[in-house]
Amino acid sequence: MATTRYVGRVVNRADPKKQNFPVLEGQPVAQEHAEAAFEAQERLQNNIKVLKTEFKIYRWNPEFPNIKPYLKSYYVDLTTCGPMEENSSLSYRRSCREGTCGSCAMNIDGTNTVACLRPIDAHTTKPTIITPLPHMFVVRDLVVDLTNFYHPYKTIEPWLKAKKPPEDGREYRQSHMQTERS
Numbered sequence: 055m056a057t058t059r060y061v062g063r064v065v066n067r068a069d070p071k072k073q074n075f076p077v078l079e080g081q082p083v084a085q086e087h088a089e090a091a092f093e094a095q096e097r098l099q100n101n102i103k104v105l106k107t108e109f110k111i112y113r114w115n116p117e118f119p120n121i122k123p124y125l126k127s128y129y130v131d132l133t134t135c136g137p138m139e140e141n142s143s144l145s146y147r148r149s150c151r152e153g154t155c156g157s158c159a160m161n162i163d164g165t166n167t168v169a170c171l172r173p174i175d176a177h178t179t180k181p182t183i184i185t186p187l188p189h190m191f192v193v194r195d196l197v198v199d200l201t202n203f204y205h206p207y208k209t210i211e212p213w214l215k216a217k218k219p220p221e222d223g224r225e226y227r228q229s230h231m232q233t234e235r236s
């Protein structure tokens with residue numbers, strides 16, 4: 055389950071505040087989330103022996119089209135839960151686990167966010183509700199169809215185009231001098 059640990063491996067650093075989360079440099083919101091998550095985790099580890107919280111997660115499996123989408127409850131002990139892979143039957147995307155790629159985008163308690171950086175509110179007594187991104191077709195559980203999202207990118211072709219392809223037909227290469235200039 056994507057949110058069963060605060061910010062994945064980002065919080066597993068000796069003193070992330072001192073390191074200032076170099077991987078999140080230039081991303082103040084992500085930096086702030088990571089710091090908040092680290093503080094929340096520290097608070098839990100120091101003060102609480104067992105803290106079970108409820109997550110209600112959107113489930114839908116296209117292999118069983120007669121079963122309508124529903125919210126399934128998971129109860130997780132926040133003091134002992136492991137990183138991400140808690141339930142192999144739940145489908146979701148993730149890749150970098152540090153707030154860079156956006157793969158784990160989903161809606162958590164009404165906010166569209168990336169799950170790997172979203173801290174769990176350790177004080178809440180209400181369940182955390184996790185659903186797919188809104189206004190998108192669901193492929194399965196928290197995975198949405200990104201075709202419509204990527205289509206506009208294809209139409210504007212937002213990549214660098216060389217004037218002529220390499221003569222040997224291989225990949226585009228860059229000399230050391232060109233690397234230094236860029």
Ligand code: FES
Nearest residue numbers: 149151153156170
């Ligand atoms: S896995 Fe969360 S942003 Fe990449």
